[in-house]
Amino acid sequence: MTIIDETELQAHFDQTMARERRIEPRDWVPDKYRATVLRQIAQHAHSEIIGMQPEGNWITRAPSLRRKAILLAKVQDEAGHGMYLYSAAETLGTDRAELTEKLITGRQKYSSIFNYPTLSYADVGVIGWLVDGAAICNQVPLCRSSYGPYARAMVRICKEESFHQRQGYELLMTMMRGTAAQRDMVQDATNRFWWPSLMMFGPPDADSPNTGQSMKWGIKRHTNDELRQRFVDMTVPQADKLGVTLPDPALNWNQERGSYDFGAVDWDEFKAVVAGNGPCNTQRVARRKAAHDDGAWVREAALAHAAKAGGTA
Amino acid sequence: MSEVTVRSEWPLFEVFLRGKRGLNHVHVGSLHAADPQMALHHARDLYTRRNEGVSIWVVAASDITASSPDEKDPFFAPSGDKVYRHPTFYQIPDDVPHM
Numbered sequence: 011m012t013i014i015d016e017t018e019l020q021a022h023f024d025q026t027m028a029r030e031r032r033i034e035p036r037d038w039v040p041d042k043y044r045a046t047v048l049r050q051i052a053q054h055a056h057s058e059i060i061g062m063q064p065e066g067n068w069i070t071r072a073p074s075l076r077r078k079a080i081l082l083a084k085v086q087d088e089a090g091h092g093m094y095l096y097s098a099a100e101t102l103g104t105d106r107a108e109l110t111e112k113l114i115t116g117r118q119k120y121s122s123i124f125n126y127p128t129l130s131y132a133d134v135g136v137i138g139w140l141v142d143g144a145a146i147c148n149q150v151p152l153c154r155s156s157y158g159p160y161a162r163a164m165v166r167i168c169k170e171e172s173f174h175q176r177q178g179y180e181l182l183m184t185m186m187r188g189t190a191a192q193r194d195m196v197q198d199a200t201n202r203f204w205w206p207s208l209m210m211f212g213p214p215d216a217d218s219p220n221t222g223q224s225m226k227w228g229i230k231r232h233t234n235d236e237l238r239q240r241f242v243d244m245t246v247p248q249a250d251k252l253g254v255t256l257p258d259p260a261l262n263w264n265q266e267r268g269s270y271d272f273g274a275v276d277w278d279e280f281k282a283v284v285a286g287n288g289p290c291n292t293q294r295v296a297r298r299k300a301a302h303d304d305g306a307w308v309r310e311a312a313l314a315h316a317a318k319a320g321g322t323a
Numbered sequence: 324m325s326e327v328t329v330r331s332e333w334p335l336f337e338v339f340l341r342g343k344r345g346l347n348h349v350h351v352g353s354l355h356a357a358d359p360q361m362a363l364h365h366a367r368d369l370y371t372r373r374n375e376g377v378s379i380w381v382v383a384a385s386d387i388t389a390s391s392p393d394e395k396d397p398f399f400a401p402s403g404d405k406v407y408r409h410p411t412f413y414q415i416p417d418d419v420p421h422m
Contacts, residue, residue: 036391086372093369097352100335106355107332163352170373309333312357319358 035101055095056120098159125288132195138178156228340376
């Protein structure tokens with residue numbers, strides 16, 4: 011085995027980046043690239059897994075068999091997305107058990123949006139419309155991530171997210187055609203989820219010091235503020251069509267910019283939720299940990315069975 | 324890996340799908356399972372929720388032997404300098420038909 015100079019490896023990596031080629035598992039990459047991509051994929055994976063909880067909360071209380079089947083399929087998709095992403099993360103040299111452990115011990119984060127409670131059934135619709143809508147905005151550019159396994163997982167995920175957003179919007183349209191109480195539920199859910207949805211894009215560009223490096227590495231394609239603006243511009247006409255009011259008096263069409271102006275996001279709230287002080291942080295992680303602990307005997311029994319049958323790898 | 328802990332892990336399997344008859348199986352990702360049969364079931368649940376496959380292969384990741392991923396690898400050099408293996412290497416006059 012020859013010892014290759016690290017500057018040569020770095021030069022090859024730089025050339026791959028300059029040519030917009032993909033990085034594949036086992037390619038040499040700078041430690042910082044590996045750590046950053048791994049953190050990004052892990053956080054995304056954890057978000058999908060924790061994201062099952064707020065909506066899963068309504069499966070037993072969905073108002074019809076049709077809605078229940080849809081919600082079950084959606085929550086199954088979230089699990090699936092988490093699995094695609096853990097699979098991608100493992101190609102970077104970590105393993106799934108380690109990722110799960112880091113999630114349930116709070117050493118890796120997930121999206122702050124899932125620390126808000128789902129108080130009414132309309133929340134299921136608003137999560138599909140706004141939260142999955144914001145996720146799509148964030149995720150479509152990641153189909154071109156420089157890290158191949160992540161980009162490929164994102165292609166699958168984005169295809170499936172479209173169902174998520176559409177079922178949510180259709181649910182809300184149905185409720186808006188219903189009683190005044192149902193319309194109020196939709197408005198209330200919109201009021202509660204609008205600002206947290208805008209926070210999903212992360213801190214403003216001025217407070218996002220790693221954005222430049224991540225864009226150079228092709229693991230981020232647009233800045234947080236660009237994506238946030240794109241989401242607002244997409245969503246305002248959808249809200250109008252639905253007949254709900256977005257809870258921001260400063261929301262206004264700016265002819266000059268060709269975009270909507272909108273009010274200031276409460277970044278103190280964002281920081282508090284990320285730091286662990288959102289309404290549901292403790293309960294979300296505790297639930298995940300309980301599921302993991304309660305499943306231990308199943309994992310062990312399956313292994314014992316495989317060993318007995320002689321089929322284990 | 325940063326820390327060594329003794330855990331009983333389900334091994335990793337790589338998953339290959341045939342999207343429809345007439346196509347090759349293509350690698351789509353991986354999953355963990357206690358044995359190959361369970362890996363097949365998990366692969367069905369995870370990778371074919373929307374009719375993406377008509378046939379699934381699962382292979383224990385530890386059973387795969389792979390070449391080095393680096394494209395500059397001399398492993399592929401033997402084909403790099405054999406331009407005469409390509410039809411475009413040969414000059415044929417334009418007026419020769421069906422060539």
